[in-house]
Amino acid sequence: MSQHSLTPRQYAILGLVAVSAPLGDACLSQGMKQLPAISLAHPGSLIGAVFTPWIAMGIALLIGFFASYLTALSWADLTFVLPATAFGYVVIALLSRFWLNESISLERWAGILFITLGVGFVAQGPSLTQHPAPEKEAVRKPEDESE
Amino acid sequence: MTLSLPAAPLPPDSNPWAAAAMIAAVVLTSTTGEVLTAAAMKSIGDLDVIRAHSGLKGAIRAVLTRPLFFAGVSFLALAFFSLLFALNHLNLSLVGPASASLTLVANAFAGKIFLKEDVDRRRWASAVLVCIGVYLLAH
Numbered sequence: 001m002s003q004h005s006l007t008p009r010q011y012a013i014l015g016l017v018a019v020s021a022p023l024g025d026a027c028l029s030q031g032m033k034q035l036p037a038i039s040l041a042h043p044g045s046l047i048g049a050v051f052t053p054w055i056a057m058g059i060a061l062l063i064g065f066f067a068s069y070l071t072a073l074s075w076a077d078l079t080f081v082l083p084a085t086a087f088g089y090v091v092i093a094l095l096s097r098f099w100l101n102e103s104i105s106l107e108r109w110a111g112i113l114f115i116t117l118g119v120g121f122v123a124q125g126p127s128l129t130q131h132p133a134p135e136k137e138a139v140r141k142p143e144d145e146s147e
Numbered sequence: 148m149t150l151s152l153p154a155a156p157l158p159p160d161s162n163p164w165a166a167a168a169m170i171a172a173v174v175l176t177s178t179t180g181e182v183l184t185a186a187a188m189k190s191i192g193d194l195d196v197i198r199a200h201s202g203l204k205g206a207i208r209a210v211l212t213r214p215l216f217f218a219g220v221s222f223l224a225l226a227f228f229s230l231l232f233a234l235n236h237l238n239l240s241l242v243g244p245a246s247a248s249l250t251l252v253a254n255a256f257a258g259k260i261f262l263k264e265d266v267d268r269r270r271w272a273s274a275v276l277v278c279i280g281v282y283l284l285a286h
């Protein structure tokens with residue numbers, strides 16, 4: 001039975017997907033709050049914003065997110081990757097609780113519990129749907145993994 | 148005396164059909180984008196293997212030469228702009244959780260129908276749990 005389990009490296013990429021998106025968003029938000037209000041009459045000041053440290057770091061994190069997300073989609077199902085990425089919401093909630101000392105309501109703790117349960121559920125199953133080649137099943141060699 | 152208030156967001160219940168249409172637009176465009184991108188990446192094959200063979204440049208070239216990838220990214224961009232449009236009219240506390248959690252469930256359907264993914268009971272349960280969780284967390 002091939003369960004199609006993931007290698008530690010692939011788990012690391014999924015972790016990167018989950019963590020880099022919320023961290024990137026947080027950096028963008030932090031950076032934009034430090035800038036004076038940008039009006040539509042001076043769109044040029046947005047270009048300058050790109051080179052401030054927080055925004056630059058946020059953009060780098062979001063580029064990293066997209067690269068690792070695409071990599072994950074190349075070896076795992078969309079319906080496997082998406083719930084795993086939702087774990088990022090939990091990461092950001094926990095960061096805001098223990099790093100920024102924001103309070104988390106009971107409702108939000110319930111949300112964290114639901115997402116964690118959902119991600120745990122999907123992570124126990126196979127990561128990729130195998131479409132068996134119709135007739136060759138019996139003579140298939142172990143290394144013959146193409147298609 | 149004239150009041151010059153900034154354009155306040157409409158209360159979400161002012162026209163429920165318009166709100167539903169805006170959220171549906173976000174959900175549909177982002178689901179289409181995710182499915183097209185996932186199909187493009189599946190057709191390329193394992194990116195880690197490609198990178199081991201032909202380096203980072205080779206992997207980037209493999210992605211950027213897929214028309215399907217650009218179709219996917221275009222829909223994701225469209226989803227981003229329809230999200231901005233929705234946020235212009237509705238509150239974030241409605242649009243955020245509603246679009247995020249509905250997109251998850253829509254993706255489970257689309258993955259099963261279009262990508263022929265094996266969405267078994269475990270994945271349905273997980274999609275629904277995460278969907279409820281996102282709603283509770285973001286609401």
